[in-house]
Amino acid sequence: MKVPLKWLKDYVKITLPVTELAEGLTATGLEVGEIINTGGAWENVIIGEVTAINPHPNADRLKLATVNLGKEQETVVCGAPNLNKGDKIAFARVGARLINPETRKAEELKAAKIRGVESRGMICSERELGISDSHEGIMVLAGEAEVGTALADFMGDTVLDIDVTANRPDCLSVVGIAREAAAICGEKVNIPEIIYEEVGEPIEKQASVEIIDSELCPRYCASLITNVKIKESPAWLQERLIACGQRPISNIVDITNYIMLEYGQPLHSFDYEKLKGGKIVVQRAKDGEKFYTLDGEERKLTGDMLTIRDGERAVAIAGVMGGLNSDVTESTTSILLEAASFKATSLHHTSRYLGLTSEASMRFERDIGAGLTIPALKHATQLIAELGGGKVAKGIIDVYPGKKDPEPITITTEKTERLIGVAYNSEQIVKALTALGIECKAEGAKVRATAPYWRSDIKIEEDLIEEVARFYGYDKIPLTLLGQEIPRQDPSPEINLKKAITTSLAGMGFQEIMNYSLTSLDMINKVASDPDTVKPLRLTNPMTADQEYLRPSLRGNLLSTLAANRRHEEGGVALFEVGKVYIPRKNDLPDEPEMLCGVMNGDRAERSWLGSESACDFYDVKGVMEGLFRQLGIDISFENSQDEGLHPARQAAITATNNGRKVKLGVIGEVHPKTADAFEIEGTVCLFEISIGAMLPLASQVKMYKPVPRFPSTVRDMALVVDTSVTNQQILDIVKGFKLISEVELFDVYAGKQVAEGKKSLAYRLIYQAPDHTLTDEEVNKVQEQVTARLAKELGVTLRK
Amino acid sequence: MLNEIEKIKTEALKQLGGTDNAKDLEAWRVKYLGKKSPLTQILRGLAGLSIEERKAVGAAANQLKNQLENASTEKETSLREAQLKTEAQKESVDISLPGRPYPAGHVHPITKTINEVSDIFVSMGFQILGGPDVEWDYYNFEALNIPDEHPARDNMSSFWIDAPSGEKGKQLLRTHTTAITARTLENYEPPIRAVEVGKCYRYEATDATHLNIFHHIDGIAVDKGITMGDLKGVLYEFARRYFGGERKVRFRVDYFPFVEPGVEMAIECTVCKGAGCRVCKNSGWLEILGAGMTHPYVLRRGGIDPEEYGSFAFGMGIERLPMLRYGIEDMRLFYNNDLRFLRQF
Structure with a gap:
């Protein structure tokens, strides 16, 4: 809301410098975003x-205009189509x-x-002066503009640009801001009395108003002005x-806009x-009814939209836009002026549905209340009579089916102190509320208050308490730290686990990244590991195809991040992300498991x-996972796996045992390689993908x-020759079965000339350890022989000499 | 005899002074302290001397023997030290050459910020709680005093999910973590102190200071006797710890449907220190968070009696915090995941 200071001063004496006024407004909830000095430039x-x-x-299109500037005159080149002799204009030297x-x-x-032709100066358009975007012609000033004076003196002003919060539609008006300014300055608001002459037949004899759907229209007021001349508004209004x-x-359109800015109605x-x-x-409206709004568009109305109709048809969409069929044109001579109150939610629905939002609909949506109608209607009627030369019919029509007496609200000193932490007494409460235009009376420790008609936002005691707190200033409330006992706090194992993983992987050289959780179908299909996976969750109103689906996996965006960084990164890149994926569930919100996913390349x-x-x-990615799980204290195994997104012969599943069950x-x-190609990444890309949820019970276990x-x-070493198909795990499973062997370490793998075709050599170091005595050579030798015998029997292993 | 001892002493010490390597030192030892050395001969011959002579010569010879042995040990130490010094010089390194690289990754700045901010509130007794990204209309709006067709919904345009509605309305991507607050109030009995962090989504155009996917942290405290003074105290304490104690903090009136009275907290501009600049739009202040005393409607929806319990709530964007601290001007950098950016944190 832009509020010109000159206009504001019509209603309230501003006793503070403008910057202090702006600070005061901001502090009390009307944030002054900018103080604009129009004319300053x-x-x-x-x-x-x-x-x-x-x-x-x-040049045919250009003219030479001679301009009288008071003391001198200049002749300049001008190409504007609206250049007329005798017009007052803004001349730039x-x-x-x-x-x-x-x-x-x-x-x-x-x-x-x-x-x-030499041209010293220029006749300006509004755009050139920064007044508006208009550049079709030069700006023509009102006749009373005095030749030779600075434009800034004639049109300049200080304008406060105020962000009005959604609860204060009353402040979408100059009078509303004046009420706030009055409280800040300690002054009274003075709204001039409206007097105009009424002539001829009473309005009731000439027009009628009937409200059928009164739940959507609590009040409808109208006045009638005849003999009106449509013309330009005077300079002050413009x-x-x-x-x-x-x-x-x-004039008519300008007056209705002016009154809306003045009262918010x-x-x-x-x-x-x-x-x-x-x-x-x-x-x-009738469902499916067609209606031409005054912008010339055909609108299809639905049965839940409120219309204003005449004896035969719709003439306006209530509070949203008028119709072509009843619009005021240059030939109009009689005006029926509407000031009404419409149900905010219904209006919000209609304007959003039709895509028609305006200054008017924005005010109605915020529930401006029914009380503003009469003062706004009267002032507008007066202005139309004055500026349009019209005659006002006797009386006004006021149909008010939704009339309710305002409910008094009680505010107590006890509750105020309980909420704010400051003990205001009832006199202080009365002083604050009165200054803000709220009628009230102290009754001991209670104050009974009635919200004025323009404050539709005040409904409960807490609303009044805010008024008191903001009147005295939030800065006056002392800082206290919660003095109560600290409530029970429970550990957050998932947060702790995620922190441990993140710290650990960063320590191993991985960079944590963070991607958006919305992605494209293309990206999902690029990494789909299983064609049978459930369909990903789609938005009904995506902004772009890039962000149309909730990610079912972290892989796609991670690989895409890797590819993007490859444009400038040489050497090794190692990335990981911890985040949610989204798996649809029937008749419920989706499952949102937390996942850990990482990639390495180069x-x-x-x-x-x-x-x-x-x-x-x-083996790098395996090593990273072995290191990570060792740090987290989780024993894991690797097993064969079939993940379509991974190299068929170079992948493994990580498993662990939880309460005797393998997970x-x-x-x-x-x-x-197909997937890596799809992302245009060169070289081997290693990947890990772990479920945080599956890790959680294991990470939380306390190990003795x-x-x-x-x-x-x-220590004994042992070199074995085996078929290439025998795995390390098969050997470990046998060797680790012997009680005295505490550790087994594979230290060499060889296949080549030294061993027969189809064979490989594996070298192990075995650590023998007894908990209760020093082992003798005989004991160790005996076990070592048993080990080799079992390996020979079960896996066809021979010892390498 | 005593003269001879004196002579050995002079000669031995002189020669030792000229010794500069281990080999010569060993030869010197054999010559003066060995079995065949004159001093050993003298000591062996003591038995043939008279008692008086034996006493005098014995004492002198033993004294010399000790002296020469000590001198030899000292020499040996100094020779070894000299040798080590020479050898060490040969092993010198170029300290300006890069070290053998050990891996050093980085945690994402948003993760760091979330951890740091949460830790501040945890230290004040708040518990970290979570909630779903895909939320029912009820928790995101309805329970927070934002009914259908409320104008506040316009500021939080939503992404809706292509899924059937349930008892709690349509599914959408939560527009604020205040949705978790609605769940917290429903699931916990007072006293409550909780903070809730997570991704939020709004149907909005993105630019340097606005994203359509971003992070929020919300907080809620419910207990008997909680006042707006506590709200100010806790949030001031947060600002002091995150931005430093010298920074001014201001509280202003603001409006959010789920609180009454409503509060906005701003800190003195981190760039211009309050003088006015582009970052703070010449106001000298930066809005950091919205807060207020939890609206009685919201408490009642959570099954809490507002006449018995006091409560405040707050919410703030996460991305803005590291932007202000590190002078980052474009919010999108956090999610472009360019390693040249991320490695700086």
Whole structure:
């Protein structure tokens, strides 16, 4: 809401400097976003009068305008179509800073030769002056503008641009802001009494109003003005509209807009002659009814929309937009003026449904209350009579089926103190509420208050308490820290686990990334690991195809992030993300499991003058997972896996045992070359994908400590030759079965000339350890023989000599 | 005899002074302290001397023997030190060469911020709680005093989910983590202190300071006797710990349907320190969060009697906090995931 200071001062004495007023408004909930000095940029722009117009010698479209500037005159080149002799205009002298209409940036005006004619100065359009976007012609000033005076003196003002919160529709008006300013300045609001002459027949004899759907229209007021002349508004009215960011059109439209800005009550003017039977009927539209709004568009109405109708048809969509069939035009002479109250939610629905939001609908949607109708209607009627030369019919029509007496609200000192923490007494409460225009009376520790008609937002005691608190200032409330006992706090194992994973992986050189949870179908299909997976969750109103689906996996965006970084990253890249994926569920909100996913690509270690470069592979990602789970204290195993998104022969599932039950925690592997190609990533991409939920019970388990061995251990190496198909795990399963063997470490794998075709050699170091004595060589030898015997029997293993 | 001892002493010490390597030192030891050395001979010959002579010569010879042994040990130490010094010089490194790289990754700045902010509130007795991203209309709006067709819904345009409605309305992506507050009030009995963090979604165009997917943290405290003074105290404490104690904090009136009275907290601009600049739009202040005393309607919806319990609630955007602290001007950088950006945190 733009509020010109000159206008504000019509209703309240402003005793504070404008910056302090702005601070006060901001502190009490009306945030002043900007203080605009209109005219501040109009140095060297003065008011002139066009005294002569001559053709340009070298151009048909251009003219030479002679402008009287009071003490001197200038002849300049002008191409505007609306250049008329005798018009008052804004003249920019050389040196003025004007907005370049093309670039919209301020530039200094210089003398120029235009088609061979010297031009020192310029007649300005509104756009060049930064008043509005209009650039179709020059700005023509009102007749009373004084030639030779600075434009800033004539039109300049200070304008407060105020962000009005949704609960204060009353402040979408100059009078509303004046009430707030009065409380801040300690002054009274003075709204001039409205007096106008009424003549002829009473309005009831000429027009009628009937409200059929009264739940959507609590009140409808109307006045009738005849013998009206449609013409331009006077300068003062135009300027105020311009200062508020509105374009003047003609007197009737301007007056309704002006009153809306003044009181916050939208009005509508009908051409009375076009209302069949002089009737107004407020009723829901017929379902499917077609209606031409005054912007010329055909609208299809639904049965839940409220219309204003005459004896035969719809003439307006209530509170949203009028119709072509009843619009005020240049030939209009009689006006039926509407000031009504419509149900906010219904209006909100209609304006959103039709895509028609306006200054008027915005006010109605915020529930402006029914009390503003009469003062707004009266002032508008007076202005139409005054500025349109009209005659006002006797009386006004006021149909008010929704009339309710305002309910008094009780505010107690006890509750106020309980909520705010400051003990205001009832006199202080009365003082604050009275200053804000709220009628009230103290009754001991209670104050009974009645909200004025313009404060539709005040409904309960807490609303009044806010009024008291803001009147005295939030800054006056002392800071206290919760003094109560701290409520029971429970551990957050999931948060702790995620923190541990993140810290640990970052420590291993991984960069955490964070992607949006919305993605495209294309991205989902690129990494789909299983064609049978349930369909991903779709938005009904996506903004772009890139963000149309909720991600069912972290893989796609992670690979895409890797590919994007490859444009500038050499060497190794290792990334991970912890986040939710979204799996639809029938008749419920989707499941949102937290996942951990990571990728590695390129060099396994940072490039260095000390090291050699080698690309990471399956065993790197396996090593990372082994390290991570060791840190988290979770024992894991690796098993064969079939994940379509991963290399069929280079992947594994990670499993663990929880309460004797085997659970799958996730998968690791090299990304399927097809998938890597789809993302245009070169080289092997390693990936891990783990379910945080599956890890959680394992990470939270407390493991009992094992005593540190008291007796020395014995170390034996063992080189085995086996078929290439025998796995390390098969050997470990046998070796680890022997009680005295505490650790087994594979330290070499060899296949080549030294062993037979189809065979490989595996070398292990076995650590023998007994908890209660030092092992003898005989004991160790005996077990070692048993081990080799079992390996030979079960896996065909021979010892390598 | 004593003269001879004196002579050995002079000669031995002189020669030791000229010794500069281990080999010569060993030869010196053999010559002066060995079995065949003159000093050993003297000590062996003591038995043949008279008692008086034996006493005098014995004492002198033993003293010299000790002296020479000590001198030899000292020499040996100093020779070894000298040798180590020479050898160490040969092993010198170029300290300006890069070290052997050990992996060092980074935690995302938003994760860091969430952890830091949550920790501040946890230390004041708040518990971290979560909730679903896909939410029922009821928790996101209805329970928070934002009924259908309420104008506040226009500021929180929503992404709706292509899924059937349930008893609690349509499914949407939550527009604020205040939705979790609605669940907290329903699921917990007072006293309550909780903070709720997560992604939020709004149907809005994105630019340098607005994203359609971003993070929020909300908080709620419910207990007997909680006042607006506590709201101010807790939020001031948060601002002091996150932005530093020298920064001014201001509380202003604002409106949110789920609180009454409503509060907005701003801090002195981190860029211009209150003088006015582009970042704070010349106001000198930066709005950090919205808050207020929980609306009685919202408490009642959560099954809490507003006449018995006091309550305040607050909510703020996460991304803005590191932007202000590190001078980041474009919010989109957090989710572009460019390693050249992320590695700086």
